[in-house]
Amino acid sequence: MDRRQFLKTTGFTLASAGIGVGPWNQALAQEGPIKVGLLAPLTGVVASGGREMVEGTQFFFDSIGNQVAGRKIELIIEDDASNPDTSLQKARRLVEQNNVHWLIGNLLANTGLAVANYVKGTGTPYFIPIIAADDLTQRQRIKNVVRVAGYSASAFTHPLGDWALKQGYKKIATVSQDYTFGHEQCGGLAQVFTEGGGEIVQQFWHPLNTADFSPYLGQLANMKVDAIFAMETGADATRFIQQYASFGLKGRIPLLGAMNATDQSVIRTLGAECEGIVSPAHFAEGSDNPITKKFVEDYTAKYQKIPSLYGFSMYSGAMWVTEAMKAMGGKIDNREAFIDTVLKTDLTGSPLGKTVKLDQYGNPIYDVYIRKTVKRPDGKYWNVPVETYSNVSQFWKYDPATYLKQPPYSRNFQGIKKG
Amino acid sequence: MTQTTRTLAIGLITVIVAALLPFGLSNYQVGLATEVLIFGILAMSIDILAGFAGRTSLGHGAIFGVSTYVVIYMVSNGVSPVLALGLGILAATLVAAVFALLAVRTSGVYFLLLTLALGMIVWGICLRWTQVTGGENGLRGDIRPQILYDHRSFYWAVLAATAVLAFGIWRFVRSPFGLTLRGIRDSESRMRSLGYNVPLHLFIGFTVSGFFAGVAGGIYAFFNNFVSPSTVALTQSVEGLLMTIVGGVGTLFGSFVGAAAIIALENIVSSHTERWQTVLGITFILIMILAPEGLVGKVRILLGRVRSSKPQALPNPKP
Numbered sequence: 001m002d003r004r005q006f007l008k009t010t011g012f013t014l015a016s017a018g019i020g021v022g023p024w025n026q027a028l029a030q031e032g033p034i035k036v037g038l039l040a041p042l043t044g045v046v047a048s049g050g051r052e053m054v055e056g057t058q059f060f061f062d063s064i065g066n067q068v069a070g071r072k073i074e075l076i077i078e079d080d081a082s083n084p085d086t087s088l089q090k091a092r093r094l095v096e097q098n099n100v101h102w103l104i105g106n107l108l109a110n111t112g113l114a115v116a117n118y119v120k121g122t123g124t125p126y127f128i129p130i131i132a133a134d135d136l137t138q139r140q141r142i143k144n145v146v147r148v149a150g151y152s153a154s155a156f157t158h159p160l161g162d163w164a165l166k167q168g169y170k171k172i173a174t175v176s177q178d179y180t181f182g183h184e185q186c187g188g189l190a191q192v193f194t195e196g197g198g199e200i201v202q203q204f205w206h207p208l209n210t211a212d213f214s215p216y217l218g219q220l221a222n223m224k225v226d227a228i229f230a231m232e233t234g235a236d237a238t239r240f241i242q243q244y245a246s247f248g249l250k251g252r253i254p255l256l257g258a259m260n261a262t263d264q265s266v267i268r269t270l271g272a273e274c275e276g277i278v279s280p281a282h283f284a285e286g287s288d289n290p291i292t293k294k295f296v297e298d299y300t301a302k303y304q305k306i307p308s309l310y311g312f313s314m315y316s317g318a319m320w321v322t323e324a325m326k327a328m329g330g331k332i333d334n335r336e337a338f339i340d341t342v343l344k345t346d347l348t349g350s351p352l353g354k355t356v357k358l359d360q361y362g363n364p365i366y367d368v369y370i371r372k373t374v375k376r377p378d379g380k381y382w383n384v385p386v387e388t389y390s391n392v393s394q395f396w397k398y399d400p401a402t403y404l405k406q407p408p409y410s411r412n413f414q415g416i417k418k419g
Numbered sequence: 420m421t422q423t424t425r426t427l428a429i430g431l432i433t434v435i436v437a438a439l440l441p442f443g444l445s446n447y448q449v450g451l452a453t454e455v456l457i458f459g460i461l462a463m464s465i466d467i468l469a470g471f472a473g474r475t476s477l478g479h480g481a482i483f484g485v486s487t488y489v490v491i492y493m494v495s496n497g498v499s500p501v502l503a504l505g506l507g508i509l510a511a512t513l514v515a516a517v518f519a520l521l522a523v524r525t526s527g528v529y530f531l532l533l534t535l536a537l538g539m540i541v542w543g544i545c546l547r548w549t550q551v552t553g554g555e556n557g558l559r560g561d562i563r564p565q566i567l568y569d570h571r572s573f574y575w576a577v578l579a580a581t582a583v584l585a586f587g588i589w590r591f592v593r594s595p596f597g598l599t600l601r602g603i604r605d606s607e608s609r610m611r612s613l614g615y616n617v618p619l620h621l622f623i624g625f626t627v628s629g630f631f632a633g634v635a636g637g638i639y640a641f642f643n644n645f646v647s648p649s650t651v652a653l654t655q656s657v658e659g660l661l662m663t664i665v666g667g668v669g670t671l672f673g674s675f676v677g678a679a680a681i682i683a684l685e686n687i688v689s690s691h692t693e694r695w696q697t698v699l700g701i702t703f704i705l706i707m708i709l710a711p712e713g714l715v716g717k718v719r720i721l722l723g724r725v726r727s728s729k730p731q732a733l734p735n736p737k738p
Contacts, residue, residue, distance in 0.1 A: 042693045043693060043695075043696060078689070078690060079689055079693060079695070081689075083649050084557060084645065084647045084649055085643070085645075085647070085649055085650060088643060088645060089454075089686065090689075092447055092450055093447055093686065093690070095447075096445065096446045096447035096450065097445060097447035097448070109555070109556055110555050110556045110557055110647050110649075113556050113557070113559060113645075114557070114559070114645045114647065117559040117560075117561070117644060117645050118644070118645070120561065121561060121644075133556070178547075179554060179555040179556075180554065180555065180556050208555075410549065411549065412550075
């Protein structure tokens with residue numbers, strides 16, 4: 001047998017062996033367990049957050065014995081590698097190969113947007129407790145993408161702007177990572193603050209993974225502002241808070257942060273330098289609400305760390321969808337009905353200790369806490385609520401239709417009122 | 420049977436087998452096969468330079484991605500898909516021409532670093548020019564034409580394109596021009612003293628290679644319906660180059676084997692362990708130690724050995 005002959009025969013054998021496998025995979029999906037696809041960055045720049053996402057999800061599913069309405073829940077975890085292309089490929093795998101009933105997860109906005117664009121075509125229900133990109137529940141809404149237990153980026157900085165006005169602050173400068181998540185959070189603050197008579201003196205945008213903040217801090221120190229707002233995540237947040245203290249600004253100029261700047265994932269490793277930072281969020285691990293307290297204690301007991309936003313959000317997100325599955329008796333194969341049920345479900349058992357509803361755009365309405373980082377008796381730091389804004393919509397006090405007519409927040413549009 | 424007809428026959432059979440694949444694969448696997456074809460073309464375009472001109476480029480991911488960006492941007496703004504593809508390829512070819520102008524006078528590690536730096540510039544632009552490229556979030560759009568919407572029909576379309584492109588590249592490197600490139604690879608000074616304009620040949624070679632990378636990038640746009648800076652990032656260039664190396668530098672069709680091996684590894688291993696990158700790394704090291712000439716290169720050598728040992732095994736009977 002020469003080479004050509006060999007290739008021919010092996011080729012045909014392989015091809016014919018493959019025929020018949022395809023249809024099989026599809027037929028299996030109908031009955032049996034409910035398959036849930038979890039996409040989390042287990043490698044890459046935000047891997048530590050990804051790990052906590054998996055923990056939060058598993059923590060919830062374990063608590064209900066991995067079943068709902070008599071059907072087993074099978075959790076399939078895929079690593080999105082903090083990369084949108086990988087994320088997309090993994091989403092395809094989960095949907096087309098594993099035939100999952102629904103997808104949940106993703107951390108970085110670009111990974112979430114990539115998957116959202118994909119499920120727009122397939123109709124697979126996709127839940128995003130972490131992805132905060134405003135437009136996913138605003139201008140570019142996709143029906144089957146629901147932000148259960150998540151939040152839109154500017155939703156919490158709107159009340160922070162209001163709170164800053166109440167403190168009598170007149171001038172604020174902002175420092176932020178230069179990407180959509182930062183633009184949106186700063187925009188929320190800037191719009192409410194300037195419309196109420198405040199002034200945004202300066203806005204600094206720095207690339208992700210900035211090692212040295214001294215050029216910004218040097219300028220900020222001499223700016224005569226009443227407060228500084230920092231929108232930082234992950235390692236940038238750690239470095240910013242440390243350098244803010246070593247520049248001697250801590251205690252001199254009040255520091256306001258985005259919720260992720262003082263999230264447990266950041267301040268867990270910090271000491272006194274993070275004390276007293278004010279940030280807005282729906283979740284405060286130091287809340288004295290008994291249900292929140294119990295959640296924090298149980299989580300800490302299981303994973304030896306105070307839950308971060310990632311763990312909490314995935315836990316609540318999984319709970320939310322499970323409530324909807326329960327309401328449907330586990331028969332969720334009709335996706336349209338499933339999405340409608342999720343949208344109608346009010347989450348009663350949330351670790352927040354109050355009922356949470358979704359607005360008609362698929363974004364939750366929360367009571368937003370203004371939190372402050374304080375030291376616990378055991379020497380660790382956590383966020384404690386100092387003020388509450390009830391029932392905050394992602395549109396703040398604006399009329400949704402009018403709000404949606406303004407452009408999305410970006411570096412060029414921060415909603416700043418002129419004059 | 421001559422070498423040429425043999426290669427053509429094998430190529431034809433491979434295409435036929437590949438065309439039958441979707442009947443035996445699930446939708447997802449067809450998607451992966453499509454990706455193998457697209458990245459196979461990218462790896463082949465790198466092989467034109469690496470295998471035949473002795474220049475290893477780390478900028479092809481950027482050239483590839485430029486085309487992806489342009490196609491998605493254009494289609495989202497109402498340009499017809501065919502025209503957008505043409506514009507994407509044109510943009511990629513122009514970028515390649517600029518790269519080539521700057522890089523052709525260098526070789527070895529300097530060429531590598533220069534193309535790397537140029538690629539980083541493209542990446543930087545895509546990341547920061549938010550108004551056009553969407554910055555970190557990238558561009559999205561449902562741009563695949565309706566008739567190719569189904570996984571299988573898209574696969575067949577890509578396969579047909581791949582077959583034509585692969586044939587084109589194969590012809591290109593075997594043309595007199597391709598032979599000149601090989602001459603430059605083997606001895607630049609000798610080619611110069613023979614009167615060849617070495618930089619011009621390299622410039623054309625690089626641009627043509629960029630054209631093929633651009634076609635792959637344009638097709639990738641329709642495959643993914645999405646592009647972000649990670650598509651033009653250094654990792655993309657490195658991945659393309661790895662595919663070329665795993666398949667075998669200078670084997671041309673090895674690129675598809677390399678692409679298949681890497682894409683399969685990435686997808687299979689990563690769903691079993693978080694440490695998939697470690698597994699990938701070890702695999703590359705093993706390939707480099709055991710088959711430095713790449714998978715296809717190794718097979719060729721082994722086949723060659725078998726063939727050349729035959730006449731020795733049967734010595735002419737002497738009376």
